[in-house]
Amino acid sequence: MNALKQLAETGQAPWLDFVQRHLIQQGDLKTLIERDGLKGVTSNPSIFEKAIAGSKDYGDDLAAFLKHADHGPMAIYEHLAIADIKEAADVLLPVFKETKGRDGFISLEVSPYLANDTEATIAEARRLWKAVGKPNLMVKVPATTAGIPAIRTLIGEGLSINVTLLFAVPVYEEVAKAYIAGLEHFAGQGGDVSKVASVASFFVSRIDNVIDKQLQAKIDAGDTALKPLLGKAAIANAKVAYERYKKLFSGKAWDALAAKGAHTQRLLWASTSVKNPTYPDTLYVETLIGRDTVNTMPPATMDAFRDHGKVVPDAVEQDLAGGRAILKSLEKSGISLEKVTADLVVDGVKQFADAFDKLLGAVAEKRAASVSVNKATVETDDALKSAIAAEQKQWLAEGKIRKLWEGDKSVWTGKDEDHWLGWLDIVRHEHDHVGTLARFAEAVKSGGFAHLVLLGMGGSSLGPEVLAKSFGHHAGWPRFHMLDSTDPAQIRTLERTLDLKKTMFIVSSKSGSTLEPNIFLAYFKARMIETVGDAHWAEHFIAVTDPGSALEAEARKDRFAHIFHGVKSIGGRYSVLSKFGLVPAAAMGIDVARFLEITAHMVTGCGANVPVDQNPGAELGLLLGIAAKQFKRDKVTIIASPKIADLGAWLEQLIAESTGKQGHGLIPLDSEPLGDVSVYGKDRVFAYLVLDGNEQKAQSVHVAALAKAGHPVVRIAVRDVAHIGQEFFRWEIATAVAGAIIGINPFDQPDVEASKIKTRALTDAYEKSGGVAQNEPVFRANGVAIHADAKNAEALGRHNSLATYLAKHFGRAHAGDYIAILAYIERNEAHGKALEAIRTRLRDARKVATCLGFGPRFLHSTGQAYKGGPNSGVFLQITADDAHDLPVPGHSYSFGQVKAAQAQGDLSVLVERGRRVLRVHLKDVGTGLKELQQAVDHAFH
Incomplete structure (x- = not known):
């Protein structure tokens, strides 16, 4: 019988702190159970990051998942991870049954991003519990201030919980009391407490890692009497915790629960691999053997203990007085265990969040290689690269992309930015209701219209103009025209091109009170009455406006052919992917459903759970914001392939109107003729949007020369005109991010x-x-x-x-x-x-x-x-x-x-x-x- 299997005789359950698909599918997990008496498995974001990013086990599954439908990194990770968790749970199920629900568990962690949000943690744990659907799942919840009430609630609902990131004995006591209170609540609701289990994961080696550094600094300063304390703090702390465990789970109150079949919440020794190579590699196993405990070991520690570990029954209870003396000596030396353990919780959450960022980043990279997304590359000097990397690190640490998607106005100026974020979800919303636009398009086509005229200004007109000029005229559909000028000659020129009897007008105004669309409407209403009569003129008019606007009231009164609503929480310049852009697109004959499906790939790629260094919109926004703020490169020069050149006018509006305020901002330059490199100052960033199959040699050579001269250049490869929508969204995110860096509200004007x-x-x-x-x-x-x-x-x-x-x-x-x-x-x-x-x-x-x-x-x-x-x-x-x-x-x-x-x-x-x-x-x-x-x-x- 090897040393691992002997642990069972001491009352301790060995668990494996590792999971990977081949371990399960090739039978290695089953071997560990049979050969070593393995009783359970734990996982964490770091483990899954190494498993998914560092192996080829998941390639086929990921490709099949994406082939069915596109998904964000979080959904992909959960799909892959939950599959592993379910398979591992099935392998461990005999252990679960044999031990009557005491062992045989596999753990899955709630998102570390939620560590300080009680309600979100509860909701996430419920969702994961349901998604896995296995009785031997333990959901991991951190022992943060927000996590402890979540633990009580979840135990009270009958979920089994692995409490993680425990370092301090007083916090462990709170956790144990929360567990007991949860069981009492569950029992009071008629629940079977014998089906609820929990472990309290008490971290070990990380404590020594921190305290040893503080001790060594004092020793190096001359206090050599502290040398015997090196490598002793973590074990002493664990011994005290085990003593508290025995007291907490005794007495009348606990006996009443035990009589109903309740399990004690065992201490699980976590972080049991040594960090100091001079210490024995089995140190945190041999010294922490104790009845009703668990030791979760990474593979290397498990191999070491199997090979040469010594089983010392009840080792954790030996020399408790010596352990207390060690802790007192630390306190006398000026080292605060309370502060160390409190800091370790914060650092532990950060480490798991960092690992989760890396995990999601790796998944995002794999996803990007499998879906149809416009790719971007950046060329710049080392100074700007370094500044961007530093800002990326800060955004990752503060979770700012998640905050942006959550509508947290603190990302910007803390004013009313949260009221203007409807554009983030508009692609999904419009795709869910795309049938309305399809029916409208058929009505336009069957109506025999030869001309389609958009009457609008700014955000309501520039987006449709990009679509019209990029996609070109579709045979059998009306030809698109736009009026966004009060110049009399412009109006006359437009009117001369129209057959008014075969013309449909889209009056586009968010507020319905904008001067220009209203007087355009007045003019062409009068002209249409002259042409088709008072009874039929309104059949040629469509209104696109926000609900409850003056334009909507007028359109209803006059019985316009169609009225479409925008979304009040979307400003005009962010509205192209809403009805303001999609109604004209549908009327031109553009396949709006396909357009939205393609655009959705970029939305997913820029999503809340895509780390900033893998997020196309955030990457671009950081570049623009940092270049302007730190390097005075605040001129964004837009160069685009001829077929998509009109995208520049839309970008001008988005960037300038969003960022140019309070004496700050980006100045976009559209359609500036190409010039010799010598005429460009050091105040520019160049954005080169090149359409596949429409690349112009002169532009390509020019951009290469600019990059060689040291100017920052962003090259964006647009796969085809249907991918224009991806650029709309990429640049919307980028503008919002750049606005945050510059320090302005990018949604007002x-x-x-x-x-x-x-x-x-x-x-x-x-x-x-x-x-x-x-x-x-x-x-x-x-x-x-x-x-x-x-x-x-x-x-x-x-x-x-x-x-x-x-x-x-x-x-x-x-x-x-x-x-x-x-x-x-x-x-x-x-x-x-x-x-x-x-x-x-x-x-x-x-x-x-x-x-x-x-x-x-x-x-x-x-x-x-x-x-x-x-x-x-x-x-x-x-x-x-x-x-x-x-x-x-x-x-x-x-x-x-x-x-x-x-x-x-x-x-x-x-x-x-x-x-x-x-x-x-x-x-x-x-x-x-x-x-x-x-x-x-x-x-x-």
């Missing part, structure tokens, strides 16, 4: 609201009096006038040419600044090329980042960062006379006047924020742009 207030006051003035006073220009020539507020005018001085004014103005842009051209004119190809030429010349001359926005479109996008972000922008606002204005039905003002009010409101807020801004007004857009371009060329020849 205070400076956009300020501009809206200014605009509303001006349109009200137009409504009342038909006009507002205009300031005199500081310069006028050749159909171009320059306007500046007093401060900017003084800074520029007086000059006699447009070129000199522009040279002085843009000469104020220095390293780390950016130039933004804000053009309140029709957005078309000719105007875009002219402004792009100006933008490029300015970028190359001043070697600063450049932005180009058409107003009022950009007001609901980058306008927030321009006003609320860092004061590093040099702005040129371009306005122009409207050759042919359009009245707004039902109002005294025109579209041209609304546009003028928006421009003036925008300018006023920029001035109030102390921005370097100049306005040029063009008498005629075409000739004025040529004059402007020539002046810039002359200024920076």
Whole structure:
């Protein structure tokens, strides 16, 4: 009979502190039971991390699980782990029956992330107990302040519990009392207490590991009398604990429970492998043999004890007085056992959480290799890499990704961020109700519509525009158009392309009170009444809006063909994966169900239980946030394959409006022409989104040169256009994470609201009096006038040419600044090329980042960062006379006047924020742009 098997004769049960699939399936566990008298098995996150990440046992099972449906790392881990636990439980079941429920257990731990949450621990333990469904399962619950009441509740419900992370005798007493109280409750409810078991896992070697270091420091300082205490504290502590065990489970109260078949809660000696190689490898087995105890050993310790261990019956009860003397000597030396054990609980929770992070990270990596997800790679220098790694470590330690998904506003500023997180779950929600969109799509297709026009601004329009331009026109479905400009020429151009009798309009507004969609509706309502009559115009209109909005009320009153609701807890720029993006997508003929299924892979990959270093959205967000905050790289330059180039405009809005406030933020740059590496400052991060099969050689070569020059580059490989949704979600998570690092609320837009207030006051003035006073220009020539507020005018001085004014103005842009051209004119190809030429010349001359926005479109996008972000922008606002204005039905003002009010409101807020801004007004857009371009060329020849 080997030493392990002899332990049974002493009353101690040997358990194995290890589990792995091959151990069970190849018969090794059964051999240990038969040969060594093994009585049970324990597991923990560290054990499963080594098992799943370090072996090939789980590959086929994981692949089959994912083939059926995609799952997050937590679900995958539980699927794999619970399968092992069930099989081990079946192998151990004969032991369980033979010992009448005293032994034969396998343990499974509740998530260590829940160690300080009583109710969550209870719920998790109940769920795991039900999922395993084996009578010889023990659910492991930590002996934290929150864990102890959970233990009482769970025992009181008849669950068997392994109490883990016990170090201090007083805490053990609390645990034992909680166990007894739970049994009494269970018995009082008519439960059979003989079917409930528990062990109290008392950790050993970790105590010596800490105390020996403190002792050695004192010995090295000259107190050599402390040498005999080395390696003695843990055993002495365990001896005292065993003494308390015998007293706690005796007396009338316990005898009454024992009479009903109750089992004592045995002490289980855990952490029994020696950490100090100079100590005997069987130290914490031989010295802790005792009746009604368990010793759970890792394989190496079990092998050592089998080979040369000595069985000393009742060793744990020997020299108890000596044990107490050791503990008193420690106290006299200034070493606090109470503090050491308290710290060890905290550290133990952290170690298990760290192991769980590693486990979930390993599972996430295996999952990512098996599902269809856009892959990203990052190239950057060592300094930024190191800073990101440090931030990752902090986010892991604080569980910030889990907190983000839980809606914990402390991740950001602690204000109302928790009210704006509906986008996190929207993909699942929309997929569950995708049938509504499928039926709507068929109604659109069968309705014979040739054109689909979205009337919206900002978040409600930019996402659908990306989808329309990326997916292209689907034969047999209406052709998509978008109106997000109050420019009269833009509206006329759009109307000329439409056959109104075959046009469907989507009026898109979250609040239902946004100025632009409302006046667009007024205009096209009047035009449709003229075209199809008062009885049928509303059949051509759809409303997408939040529940209870003014738009919903109007749509119901007028009997719109369809009304779709958004989600109030999703802000406009995060709404593309809600009805605001999906209704237009369905009407265009996009397979919304497939689109959501593909997008869901990224949602899962960015989930709450994916550690930050394996989380695609969090990784990107950390890069952007750290680069901006610590390295002043706050310009995010977006380069995208031609077919998905419009994604940049959506990203501009998301990033700028979310992060640009309180003097901080990221400045995104969309569609900036490629330039020589020498024109780029050290204030940029480059995001290269390359569509498979649509890679442009010039872009690829350019990005490679940027990376070689030391600029941070994120390369994102988009598998096909259907994977665009994954980028929507990746960047939403990234923006939220970057906002947390920067220290702002990424879900509000205070400076956009300020501009809206200014605009509303001006349109009200137009409504009342038909006009507002205009300031005199500081310069006028050749159909171009320059306007500046007093401060900017003084800074520029007086000059006699447009070129000199522009040279002085843009000469104020220095390293780390950016130039933004804000053009309140029709957005078309000719105007875009002219402004792009100006933008490029300015970028190359001043070697600063450049932005180009058409107003009022950009007001609901980058306008927030321009006003609320860092004061590093040099702005040129371009306005122009409207050759042919359009009245707004039902109002005294025109579209041209609304546009003028928006421009003036925008300018006023920029001035109030102390921005370097100049306005040029063009008498005629075409000739004025040529004059402007020539002046810039002359200024920076």
